[in-house]
Amino acid sequence: MSHGKMTRRGEREQAFVLIFQQLINQNTIEEIIDAAEESAEVRVAEFAAKLASGVEENNAVLDDKISKNTRGWSMTRLSKVSFALLRLAIYEILFEDSIPVSVSINEAVDLAKKYGGSEDAPFINGVLGSIAKELEESHE
Template identity: 35%
Template structure:
């Protein structure tokens, strides 16, 4: 697994945890930063994971609004928490990280959905993120 893939998984874990436990991302990030500082093996993936989490936090209203508009028939509240976190993570990459091609962000998100959610979730994530890429001009 590449360093960026590991970072995405870590960012997903943090976003999911904050959402599910209704904790602030700042609190979750502080705890994870302390853990990463004590474990040098985790530091490489931590830097990009932190960038993702900070980016999602900074653009949360925009990202959630776009996902809500493009997830036909679904509200954010109806989505499984893991799917919501995956969509937020990948939407940030598509819209705000020009280093990551939209196709890569979408593929990585679909793989996360396949491994952590359901096959239906993978299709749903793929469809929503395809529309995010089109809307963001990154397709």
């Protein structure tokens, strides 16, 4: 069985799906990956698993960043798509130094366009933009 090399984008999308599923069913990322691999011909890419697990381990830090940068939005009003994508992108921005911040933002916005409602992409773009700016200022 050849799986072909999955692109970074495909791996990121897989990570998003895992994080999204966790918001819905509350299982651990490991349980979700095991179930996916058992039930279907799905191989979860190593990078996707790494991202999703990293998000899971750092939920508190990520959610703190989200709530600080979604002024006037309660976390419960966020769509699950937005929430999962924000967790993923902020994790990349904070912990994956090999990925340029602009790439993390663009990819999250693209996935929001694919999976979210019309408000999700501009909303995510705005939140991630302010987080990126905050980081730049702290590194100067």
